[in-house]
Amino acid sequence: MHKALGIISIKGGVGKTTIASSLAADLAANYRKKVLLVDANYNAPNLGLHMDIVEPDKTIHHVLDNKTNIEKAIHNRFGVDVIPGSYVYPRKIDFLKLSDKINKIKDNYHFVIIDSSPSLNEELLSTMLASDALFIVTTPDYPTLSCSLRAANLAKQRGKPIAGIIINKVRDPKYELTLQQIENSIEIPVVARIPDDKTATRAIYTRIPTPIYNKNSPFSKEINRLNAALTGNAEKLSLVRRIFPISPKKEEVNRQLLKEDFYTSLFSNE
Ligand SMILES: Nc1ncnc2c1ncn2[C@@H]1O[C@H](COP(=O)(O)OP(=O)(O)O)[C@@H](O)[C@H]1O
Ligand SMILES: [Mg+2]
Numbered sequence: 146m147h148k149a150l151g152i153i154s155i156k157g158g159v160g161k162t163t164i165a166s167s168l169a170a171d172l173a174a175n176y177r178k179k180v181l182l183v184d185a186n187y188n189a190p191n192l193g194l195h196m197d198i199v200e201p202d203k204t205i206h207h208v209l210d211n212k213t214n215i216e217k218a219i220h221n222r223f224g225v226d227v228i229p230g231s232y233v234y235p236r237k238i239d240f241l242k243l244s245d246k247i248n249k250i251k252d253n254y255h256f257v258i259i260d261s262s263p264s265l266n267e268e269l270l271s272t273m274l275a276s277d278a279l280f281i282v283t284t285p286d287y288p289t290l291s292c293s294l295r296a297a298n299l300a301k302q303r304g305k306p307i308a309g310i311i312i313n314k315v316r317d318p319k320y321e322l323t324l325q326q327i328e329n330s331i332e333i334p335v336v337a338r339i340p341d342d343k344t345a346t347r348a349i350y351t352r353i354p355t356p357i358y359n360k361n362s363p364f365s366k367e368i369n370r371l372n373a374a375l376t377g378n379a380e381k382l383s384l385v386r387r388i389f390p391i392s393p394k395k396e397e398v399n400r401q402l403l404k405e406d407f408y409t410s411l412f413s414n415e
Pocket of ligand 1 (some may be wrong): 160339
């Protein structure tokens with residue numbers, strides 16, 4: 146079942162944490178889902194800052210070090226159960242225990258969203274092992290694409306399904322890789338195309354997830370459309386789409402397939 150979703154990339158700064166926190170906040174606020182959001186970027190855990198958690202007492206580090214029960218590390222913000230990380234933790238911990246820890250409370254949630262580390266080591270592996278399916282975040286440029294390709298190959302080697310590619314920070318499409326170029330090289334469908342949007346910068350400045358800060362921003366609307374697919378709902382169509390019979394964009398068609406895939410997974414015991 147596609148319940149635990151890892152948000153991965155092997156590059157920093159592409160938008161993993163912004164997207165993970167936004168998917169979680171939007172699922173809770175606009176689809177009434179119970180969501181657990183976990184910071185698995187152990188050496189640079191920024192998720193708390195996106196969710197208005199500063200200097201948490203108990204974190205994922207304490208959980209993995211068996212210093213606390215996982216329930217005690219949960220901080221509820223914006224309707225989401227968040228497990229943040231510690232910027233400084235004095236002991237070495239076994240990141241690969243994440244899967245076991247999450248499994249203890251997974252039944253309490255509709256979705257578990259895991260914000261991954263970009264480091265090609267046990268940190269990323271910890272997210273892969275704890276996830277039922279992965280989303281790869283990429284930006285539409287060649288250097289990032291090559292990293293995304295590596296991430297996809299790694300997931301394939303581990304037998305982890307990749308639910309889709311999320312293209313983030315689309316800024317200047319004429320001079321950027323197209324959806325088709327990205328799909329052709331990674332051979333995974335693109336399920337969202339998020340524009341470069343100042344709202345994301347403003348939201349992190351105020352420590353409010355983007356969909357809560359401004360639900361009508363282009364960033365938030367694309368997150369909401371992706372979540373429609375994850376929850377089996379119809380996408381909200383723009384006014385233009387409602388009036389004119391314009392053919393759907395490729396990512397929208399891909400989301401329809403994703404929706405069926407998630408719906409089917411609800412009834413399977415894989
Ligand atoms: N679509 C977007 N438009 C504008 N800024 C964005 C967008 N997505 C992310 N950002 C910004 O990019 C920076 C890096 O994002 P972050 O989520 O921390 O990346 P990662 O987790 O992959 O390292 C942050 O300052 C964030 O506000
Ligand atoms: Mg991050």
